[in-house]
Amino acid sequence: MIKEPEKQENQKQERNSQKQNGEKQNCQKQENKNEENQKDERIGNHKILDPWKNAFNGIIYATTTQSNIKKQLIIAVIVVIISLFFNLNRAEFLCFLFTIVLIIFAEMVNTAIETVVDLYIDVYHPKAKIAKDVAAGGVVITTINALIVAYFLFFDKIADIGLNFIKNVTSTPSHLAFAVITITAIAILAVIAYAKSNKHKGLNQKFVPSGYTTISFAANTIIWLLTDNFVILILSLISSIFVAEGRIEAKEHKLSEIIFSAAFGTLMVLALYGIAF
Numbered sequence: 001m002i003k004e005p006e007k008q009e010n011q012k013q014e015r016n017s018q019k020q021n022g023e024k025q026n027c028q029k030q031e032n033k034n035e036e037n038q039k040d041e042r043i044g045n046h047k048i049l050d051p052w053k054n055a056f057n058g059i060i061y062a063t064t065t066q067s068n069i070k071k072q073l074i075i076a077v078i079v080v081i082i083s084l085f086f087n088l089n090r091a092e093f094l095c096f097l098f099t100i101v102l103i104i105f106a107e108m109v110n111t112a113i114e115t116v117v118d119l120y121i122d123v124y125h126p127k128a129k130i131a132k133d134v135a136a137g138g139v140v141i142t143t144i145n146a147l148i149v150a151y152f153l154f155f156d157k158i159a160d161i162g163l164n165f166i167k168n169v170t171s172t173p174s175h176l177a178f179a180v181i182t183i184t185a186i187a188i189l190a191v192i193a194y195a196k197s198n199k200h201k202g203l204n205q206k207f208v209p210s211g212y213t214t215i216s217f218a219a220n221t222i223i224w225l226l227t228d229n230f231v232i233l234i235l236s237l238i239s240s241i242f243v244a245e246g247r248i249e250a251k252e253h254k255l256s257e258i259i260f261s262a263a264f265g266t267l268m269v270l271a272l273y274g275i276a277f
Contacts, residue, residue: 062108068139069107074186076100079150081182092153099146106142110135176276177222181215184268188214188261210253210261216243218265225273 062069083096113135121128188211195208220240224233244258253261 058108058112062111066107066111069104069111072104072107076104077182077186081179084179086154088153095149096153099142099149103139103142103146106139110139176273177226180222180269180272181218183272184218184265185211185215187268188264191264207257207260208253209257209264210244210247213240213244213247213253213258213261214265214268216240216265217262218269221266221269225269 114132117128117131191209192211217240220236223236247253248258
């Protein structure tokens, strides 16, 4: 039989234990509340520029992680360059540009929906499949719409273009210069991406071209082709050399990489102008 003092002592210990458990629960609740507040601070927009920053972060994420968006952006650049040769009026060009933007927008919405579905669903679920399929269907619809718009915009022009296409290019030096610079930029970016890819680690360690030097010498070559002013020719060449020298002094590239880049930009312009003329 438990004596009265021992019984009181046990009750006292139980009360202390309950009190400690209550304090622990209160501390845990407070910590959970603080974590929720921190999450709210991370999610919410507290500054005027926060929505813009978050939007740009979303664009950067989509363009750097989604292969479909990368391909669509490359195709969009190529198609926009080609459209410059067709003398589209303002309304036609706006319709064409809106169609391209609509495809990229649909692909970004598709990416967002897939990300949210994957966040909440770890196993196969019919409704998750429906959500992804519908989002992908939206991309397909915008692509079909783009094909229809392209047909009505370019069919008549392509049908009648013939040799007038070459004449239009060669009779517009500034237009041709823009197209040549754009193609050269895409080409050197492809070479740099090839050199830096994980599949070619040995090449990455030994040789990576300079995009700045390539574009600089490509522009210099175009100036040489379009002007007879000796002073302009010399100034253009000096500017290109300064750009190349700056890349070496910054220790971004080796001399061999700079020489290759300068030759690449020059030869690309000469080859494209040779094809055009």
